[in-house]
Amino acid sequence: MPPAYTETWYCPAANGHILATGVDAKGRKQYRYHPDFRAEREGEKFDRCAVFGRLLPLVRARVEEELACRALTRDRCIASIVRLLDTGGIRIGNEAYVRANSTFGATTLRMRHAEVKGQVLRLRFRAKSGKEQEMRVTDRGLVRFVRKMQDLPGQHLFQYLDETGCACPVGSAEVNAWLREVMGEDFTAKHFRTWRASVLGFAVLANAKERMPLKGLLEEVSDHLGNTPAIARKSYVHPAVLALVEGQEEWRKKLRLPRASRWLSRHERGLIAFLEDGPAAVELLSAAG
Numbered sequence: 001m002p003p004a005y006t007e008t009w010y011c012p013a014a015n016g017h018i019l020a021t022g023v024d025a026k027g028r029k030q031y032r033y034h035p036d037f038r039a040e041r042e043g044e045k046f047d048r049c050a051v052f053g054r055l056l057p058l059v060r061a062r063v064e065e066e067l068a069c070r071a072l073t074r075d076r077c078i079a080s081i082v083r084l085l086d087t088g089g090i091r092i093g094n095e096a097y098v099r100a101n102s103t104f105g106a107t108t109l110r111m112r113h114a115e116v117k118g119q120v121l122r123l124r125f126r127a128k129s130g131k132e133q134e135m136r137v138t139d140r141g142l143v144r145f146v147r148k149m150q151d152l153p154g155q156h157l158f159q160y161l162d163e164t165g166c167a168c169p170v171g172s173a174e175v176n177a178w179l180r181e182v183m184g185e186d187f188t189a190k191h192f193r194t195w196r197a198s199v200l201g202f203a204v205l206a207n208a209k210e211r212m213p214l215k216g217l218l219e220e221v222s223d224h225l226g227n228t229p230a231i232a233r234k235s236y237v238h239p240a241v242l243a244l245v246e247g248q249e250e251w252r253k254k255l256r257l258p259r260a261s262r263w264l265s266r267h268e269r270g271l272i273a274f275l276e277d278g279p280a281a282v283e284l285l286s287a288a289g
Contacts, residue, residue: 067141
């Protein structure tokens with residue numbers, strides 16, 4: 001643990017899941033996990049990636065249905081947030097981060113972060129990493145909803161009108177509960193960034209005209225997500241996609257992408273098939289060390 005951390009604790013067993021804890025300068029408790037435990041946890045997350053992709057059409061169909069509604073309902077509000085998560089790769093957001101760091105995500109965006117001109121929504125905000133993020137959104141249903149939001153009182157960009165006509169914001173817990181209900185599985189908003197990063201990495205390799213170095217792939221993904229290549233590699237791009245970099249030329253020669261469906265792109269369907277035929281993510285993570 002860093003010397004500046006206070007209230008440090010070290011596990012007496014070398015094979016403990018949590019090896020150490022401490023409190024940083026901002027009063028946040030930090031944890032250091034055993035590498036094998038971290039690999040297992042990350043592997044479980046990545047191994048559910050294909051299942052998430054299979055269930056994504058349920059979410060997109062429901063979002064489309066809710067965005068067609070004219071009333072400013074709670075479901076329409078949540079659907080708008082989910083559309084932004086799905087198409088923009090934005091984080092869900094947490095009011096604790098707003099208070100501590102003045103950083104924002106989908107549910108914590110304020111009116112001042114949005115500008116609507118014609119059929120284009122521009123978002124400018126400070127993301128979790130502290131990096132200023134800009135997004136250009138052309139989704140008609142989402143733009144139409146945000147335009148209506150700007151006529152409501154309050155600071156939150158995403159709100160709905162309750163039975164009494166009061167404007168109410170939506171929190172991350174409500175969005176995650178909605179996703180679990182629609183998908184019938186324990187998926188949350190965080191899975192959208194993992195999915196988007198993995199699809200983007202898969203597409204970059206599939207579309208490359210010449211050999212794509214790992215560094216170049218990670219830079220493209222991290223630019224889109226608004227984080228660093230190291231974080232993209234560690235937490236977002238599926239290890240099976242990263243493993244493709246080594247033998248990518250031969251893989252591209254054999255690649256036959258399926259046709260796009262109504263709710264999934266060619267690369268999304270291709271990634272699902274690829275992941276379902278591959279080894280478990282935890283094996284790849286353990287091999288990578």
